[in-house]
Amino acid sequence: MGLTSRSLVYTVGFAAVLCVALMVWVWPRLAKRNLLSVLGRLGAILLTQLMIITTVLLAVNSSLGFFGTWNQLLGRVDKAPVNVYEQVPANGPAAMVNESKNGLVQPTGDEGLSHVGGIPRGPEAKTGRVDSVRIVGRRSQAVNPAYVYLPPQYFQPQYQRARFPVMVVISGYPGGRKSVAQHLKVPETAAKLLADNKMQPTIVVMLSPTIAQPRDTECVDVPGGPQAETFFTKDLPEALRSAYRVGHDATAWGVLGYSSGGTCSLELAMRAPEVYPAAAALSGDYKLDNDIATGNLFGSGEQGKQNKREHDLMWRLQNKPAPRVSVLVTSSRHGEKNFDATQKFLKAVKDPMKAATIILPEGSHHFSTWRREIAPVMTWMSQQLTFPQDAQDAPKKK
Template structure:
């Protein structure tokens, strides 16, 4: 039986219930004193607790898809590089970073000082990771972020260039530390730059929710948090006011894992004039309400239509297809989104283009996503324009 199969879960759950019933039944027989009754009581307690714990762990794993197969649970995983499959053809600014009164403000370390592999040497040789907070003028949200600036950003020959931007979004309830520590986005980008597999790019690492602990799913909630507005208006405005970034959408892309991947696809397909390129690692293809989100689409007669418009396969079948490029990832074994990924890829049509990374086996965890993040960054880099234009030399 597979690790995520219902038959295994039902069998273990039945076993746990049976253990509880048997312990209640035999407990009076184990009430005596002596070595054997004591060992019997200890054995029955231990067996029952292990059975209950196994059932709970299987339920949690089934919900989160953290391990898709027995091999992954036991550490027998394929760590070979993965390939991207092409599915279809076809204002004044500061020199570096943030100011106290700007839309991008310096923040405390936010844990970045504890992450290994982060550039800490000369910025013109290694690049730099800044810990900041983004101020949303329209959404009135304040979101923490890490900003990776490549070495070229600090080099004299690039001082008049504007750089492309990747917005990288974590899953929910994870935060920006997951992007630096577990997904290793800045470390991987630095390696790819050194290998000339990626062009110099500014990477902005953010979380998907703008109103924690609520899961806002990058949606503009009626009479609630305006997450889509933050990502499509406030975030670009803040970055353009602070860093040397491209003004044209061809310099902008969005990438994420899990619910952050869902956000990436939603933002690109709903706002192609902001993000014409998106990559989703184990993302979903529609957004729905649950206890963590609350009513994302409001109530009344328009709520169903608002929710329908966040179903990306429905959009491809019923609305004008946007001119965007997307990359999606999944696994044939171990990922619950594989079937929907196939449906999404089949629904894509011109002028939209789609590429994919489909692993033979993988799970909904960082072990899988770390295999995919390098190829995803390379793919995204190929979609973005650099240098986009020549910027006036900033005042010092």
């Protein structure tokens, strides 16, 4: 039985119940005051506690996916290189950040950056820089903290008139920008890929999928509630263009994320391909559902049902024209719950939409897996984005 299988949880849970029953039954027989009886009582207590604790740990791991397979639990992690495979569609070939004039990007000081390993430190023209800012949404009226990675080329004279491509990296829930920087190691990975000439100079923006903490807004415009989709598709690009030399054309923009951030990335690209024509999802899902953290995302009545269908990506592929976007999705044959759904999604992709995939032999819903995937994912996305774009026609950004 697999480590995350419900059968294993039920089997061990039944064994725990059986141990409790047996201890109750044999306890009177172990009531004597001799060494053997004392050892018997201790053994019964330890065995029962062990089975109960094991059941709880297995249930938690099955739900949250800390370890996807027995090999991962035992530390036998596959470190082989990860490859991206292009999917063939069914019907075709496969200086300081200053507050902007509108106050849309505002510096926030250190904000935990000094405690994040792998952050570029040194001369900006050689190492790049990471800014801690908050993004103010003019339409959504939301404020979302972000880290912004600026590559060394951003500060070099020969690139002073260039507009740079943008990767928006969205964390899972309840993570945030620090999870992307510290645990996913995005700035460190970007710097290494640049040094190895595997990625073009790119501005990387790291932030949370929710704009109304602690509610999980899942990048959705909630009827009568937070307008998360508006923030990501309208406010965020507007704010970044007001403060940085970023590409004006959509071909310079891509979005990626892990877990619910990956789901958001696919949703944003397929619902707004004119904003994000490239997206990557590490262990993402392909539809959205209400839960205790999200509340009601879609509204009520027939309109609410339609809103929910509109956020089901399989429904969109089957009922709407395929968007002109390129997507990359990842999963694992063993240890990831989204493997079957990923296969169905890839089979449903059709022109002009393009898809690529990373499928590991085994993995889990955890940073140990996503850190293996992030470098090839960022390399792939860099190949989708246009650079440079001339900034001669626009005011000079610092």
